[in-house]
Amino acid sequence: MITSTTDPQPADFADVRATNLAVVLRSVREHAPCSRADIAASTGLNKATVSSLVADLIDRRLVRETGLTENRVGRPATMLVLDGSPYAAIGVEVNVDYVTAVAVDLSGERLLSWRRSFPGATTTAAEAVATVAAIVRRVANRMAKEERQVLGLAVGVPGLVGADGTVRIAPNLGWRDADLCGDLTKALRDPGFPVQVDNDANLAALAEHRFGPRAGTANLVYLTGEIGVGAGIVLDGRLRRGGQGYGGEIGHIQLDPLGAECRCGRLGCLEAVAGIGAVLEHAALSPAEVQIELDEVVRLARAADSRTLSTLATVGHHLGKGVAMIANLLNPEVVILGGYYVPLAPWLLPALEAELRGRTIAPDAGGCQVVASTLGYGAAALGGAARVLDSVDPGRLPRIS
Amino acid sequence: MITSTTDPQPADFADVRATNLAVVLRSVREHAPCSRADIAASTGLNKATVSSLVADLIDRRLVRETGLTENRVGRPATMLVLDGSPYAAIGVEVNVDYVTAVAVDLSGERLLSWRRSFPGATTTAAEAVATVAAIVRRVANRMAKEERQVLGLAVGVPGLVGADGTVRIAPNLGWRDADLCGDLTKALRDPGFPVQVDNDANLAALAEHRFGPRAGTANLVYLTGEIGVGAGIVLDGRLRRGGQGYGGEIGHIQLDPLGAECRCGRLGCLEAVAGIGAVLEHAALSPAEVQIELDEVVRLARAADSRTLSTLATVGHHLGKGVAMIANLLNPEVVILGGYYVPLAPWLLPALEAELRGRTIAPDAGGCQVVASTLGYGAAALGGAARVLDSVDPGRLPRIS
DNA sequence: CTAATTTGTTTGGCCGCCAGACTAACTAAC
DNA sequence: GTTAGTTAGTCTGGCGGCCAAACAAATTAG
Known part of the structure; x- marks a missing residue:
């Protein structure tokens, strides 16, 4: 049964579609490379439905057909894998003594992983925003060079982060009530992707949950x-x-x-x-x-x-x-x-x-x-990327066809 | 968007229907008495859809039309309320010094509330099963007399309860590895309703979450x-x-x-x-x-x-x-x-x-x-009833029409 | 070359939601 | 009392998405 986590919201066909798109995408992620028939078998969806959903995902360039198949009885299957190439998710961790940035593609492949020393304890939030913005710009440029669309950025901070991305208190950084999310968005000047801020431990947990x-x-x-x-x-x-x-x-x-x-x-x-x-x-x-x-x-x-x-x-x-x-x-x-x-x-x-x-x-x-x-020292940054990937709603991405 | 809590499961129309039935039922519970139009407005569902869903719920005797409406401009509305009469949920709490039993109807109205002293610390699990079974039988008889169908029973115990309803350890009762759920089901001899066992604090939290x-x-x-x-x-x-x-x-x-x-x-x-x-x-x-x-x-x-x-x-x-x-x-x-x-x-x-x-x-x-x-001393027992009500899937109850 | 096997598409059917038209029932005001 | 206005609820047709089953395609086995 469909269960909504918070207040129950009515469902309609778009929800069914979105749910099943996500189901198929996840199935590809977990079983790749796999055929449409495999997906149908493992998810319980009808073959015809899977075909339609896969076509949709291919249109959105989330999934790619990769060559044919093994040698065995029956018609060879066209295998599917996540199409990493057109997208990237960026995660950044700001900590007391360093800043880490990573970018991953849809399949979780690490595209880059930077770590640099950072005097967090003596840096104001405003200075940190400038530093992070500079790093993110460089990462985003690199992604642009690879012709990848950046799906989003999530920044991890050791401190209390409100639901709106405001850092209420970061004791070890000495910050209070810093609107990191808003300021960073401003500093990036219409970055073209959503910016989120979260607690570093939360993000690291997400990283373990997805990649560990x-x-x-x-x-x-x-x-x-x-x-x-x-x-x-x-x-x-x-x-x-x-x-x-x-x-x-x-x-x-x-x-x-x-x-x-x-x-x-x-x-x-x-x-x-x-x-x-x-x-x-x-x-x-x-x-x-x-x-x-x-x-x-x-x-x-x-x-x-x-x-x-x-x-x-x-x-x-x-x-x-x-x-x-x-x-x-x-x-x-x-x-x-x-x-x-x-x-x-x-x-x-x-x-x-x-x-x-x-x-x-x-x-x-x-x-x-x-x-x-x-996962190494970049766990929280990697988790930022995981959070971006988690928030990818396959139904919302642009269709190309 | 539809979000499944555990492994994402594919959705189909039946899920949409079940979801929306639950949405409407919940809306009635929270806003009763209310009209179909109210429900459509508060849930965002189409008026026609709401009518269809409500008809379904009425067929299943979960909802009842109650007289007409107030004096105001426009066609008078037929008001809807939860139909408490045909169903009941039973909750029991076994504790160190007492046993509590409650029964509630769908709308949460307490039908009965019993509390009796119980020497938990010196009672074996087997003896407790007999005691609880006797109480439950009396409650179930009373419900039968009122022509109510018992939807289920949940028993709260102060201890570690596994997912299968086994009491692993109840330190203050001195129980270990007691298959309370299984034994109780046996003692009730084909009770005709599902039996669940849970930790007392968990059930009390459910009671507060639903009734507090x-x-x-x-x-x-x-x-x-x-x-x-x-x-x-x-x-x-x-x-x-x-x-x-x-x-x-x-x-x-x-x-x-x-x-x-x-x-x-x-x-x-x-x-x-x-x-x-x-x-x-x-x-x-x-x-x-x-x-x-x-x-x-x-x-x-x-x-x-x-x-x-x-x-x-x-x-x-x-x-x-x-x-x-x-x-x-x-x-x-x-x-x-x-x-x-x-x-x-x-x-x-x-x-x-x-x-x-x-x-x-x-x-x-x-x-x-x-x-x-x-909520008084019966919180955990009341929570047992809440747990039963939570597991009511409106789509699964029998249709009468 | 035929049978068997497996993949993936096509077709038609069904179900449930939605928009909008429509009917119903009442109030208000002239 | 008649007409306009308002709100409730039903009816109709359309649409979208899933499913079952038939079918087409591509390969191996013998």
């Missing part, structure tokens, strides 16, 4: 391991933001009333006792510096330096407390550690898992697995 | 204040259970590493430091006894007994920590305190709110309001 090794997992939580710690929550297959869009703010939940002081002024926040700052000796600012310190920590851990191992175990235990909260409250299938947690995962996970299993009421932690992200 | 003063709020969390504490989480308009259905287990999240020992063996669980047991002098077993103690606490609080006020403030502060976690992670519009918290709310809320506001990163706690439930 556990893609498609209906319930997953992504934990950013940047200077700040945030959670992106996917439940029942969709990102959940809460009423005002401020969900996932796990970083300032108190884990230890006697813990270290957090930059937010409270004591023992998860971010303070289990953030990357609790691992590194002193808070470095440039990603290069953080990277150097991080490499050093990894080296020491490999060398079984006892002080390092104990620090990492402590952080792992604290992180386990946070993950246990998530597991108890939300019971996700997977919790994914991202950012700087990734290289440290081998030493964090044992303590984390012990804590998790000891603190969850459900047996075996409710089946909750904890893994390190494999 | 904040009905329709897209993001709300219900906190049970029974012997145990659990959360029911509604996000984006639907109950979210997580991967295995074990979400909402907030009761055993550690709030205070130095806190009192919980019956689960850990220290400082929310349930131990902010459950009803932390308010009452000693854990009483029968609801009558709990009620007497509770009344005494309320009396003392009214009389401004300093020890009582300080106890309630402490519990309120702890509860505030828990609610702050929820607000930070999920950003709901409302958190509803239920069960035994309700009569204590006037003294709990000030401390709770102070803690909440101090611990949430979003300004003004992300717009999160905390209120006491007004």
Whole structure:
């Protein structure tokens, strides 16, 4: 049955068509290369209907016929794949110490992936807008050169982002009430594509949900391991933001009333006792510096330096407390550690898992697995692109025929 | 656009029809009494379509014409209301100290509401099945006498309930791996209606979502204040259970590493430091006894007994920590305190709110309001009925014409 | 070369929504 | 009391999209 997520809206034929277009497009994405007959079989749609829908998608240049078929009995099938070439989606992540930009095509192929150092903590929102706009212009130009139409841009920011794309508070960037979405649109001067802004953890969760090794997992939580710690929550297959869009703010939940002081002024926040700052000796600012310190920590851990191992175990235990909260409250299938947690995962996970299993009421932690992200540092930016792709409504794209 | 929650399923005309039937039914429920023209205006459906859909619903005895109209210019309208009479939904809550059963009609009118003491802590699952079956049989007989068809039964239990209706663990009842749903179905011997089992907090959240003063709020969390504490989480308009259905287990999240020992063996669980047991002098077993103690606490609080006020403030502060976690992670519009918290709310809320506001990163706690439930002790049972009503697919009910 | 097999298109039918015309029933005002 | 105005609900025809089934196409097996 058709179920609308919010207020039930009446349906008509256009909806049926749009739904089925999306179904077929998704089927191609997941099973490519595949034939029309395969699609009909796997979706349950009639062969004739699939033919019509595929023709529509080909008209819109979302799908392409690729050569013929294998050697087997019967008429050879014309295989279909996503047509990556005519479109691109751009994702950008602004963080405390770096900016990342990626562009992907419809099939999720990464067209480019840039990362540059960025003094976020000392940059105003207005300056950041200029920087991001410059990067986006360069990406857009590159896409134009490849004759790709840019479908949209989504920017991830570590902070509270309202539904309208306004950054309410970004503690680690020092921004308040910055209309990033509006200003960026203005700075790009009629960019010809929609601009969205979202929380970085939300976008990273989307990236895992679409591109990660556990893609498609209906319930997953992504934990950013940047200077700040945030959670992106996917439940029942969709990102959940809460009423005002401020969900996932796990970083300032108190884990230890006697813990270290957090930059937010409270004591023992998860971010303070289990953030990357609790691992590194002193808070470095440039990603290069953080990277150097991080490499050093990894080296020491490999060398079984006892002080390092104990620090990492402590952080792992604290992180386990946070993950246990998530597991108890939300019971996700997977919790994914991202950012700087990734290289440290081998030493964090044992303590984390012990804590998790000891603190969850459900047996075996409710089946909750904890893994390190494999998407690299650009997860949030990639997630921005994923969000753009998610918002592609196949029925709305221009027809060429 | 039509959006399916899980894997996208193809749509056809039957789906359009089913969707629109549900839209019209819901419109009648929310705006009753109303005319066909009202429905067309509020849903955007064509007048002709609405007429056809309404005729269908009348055939299925879900909707009834009720007299004519007021005095105003133009042709008088024939008003429509939900036809409560032919159907009933049954909800039951099994808890540590009582069992509640309610039956409601389609419009949510309570047909009956029973509550009886029940020694849950010393009762095996098998005995409970017999007790519940007996109650349900009596309710079903009563409904049969009123010539109502029972649409279904949902039973709420304080514990982990799997997707198949198996009670994995109910700590406060002492049950493990009880196939409550299956056994109950067997005990009822071909009841002629579907039987579901769910967590009590989940059902109570559904009750608030459908029948409470904040009905329709897209993001709300219900906190049970029974012997145990659990959360029911509604996000984006639907109950979210997580991967295995074990979400909402907030009761055993550690709030205070130095806190009192919980019956689960850990220290400082929310349930131990902010459950009803932390308010009452000693854990009483029968609801009558709990009620007497509770009344005494309320009396003392009214009389401004300093020890009582300080106890309630402490519990309120702890509860505030828990609610702050929820607000930070999920950003709901409302958190509803239920069960035994309700009569204590006037003294709990000030401390709770102070803690909440101090611990949430979003300004003004992300717009999160905390209120006491007004649905009474039968919230979970009522929610069971709500769950049955939610699963009513208007297209599936028999046509009479 | 024929049979078997599989793909994808064509045809006709059906169903449900919509727009607009039309009928129905009432109020208001002259 | 008659006429105009207003609102409710039904009827008709058209359209769009899905489906079943027949058919055409392209290949392998024997």
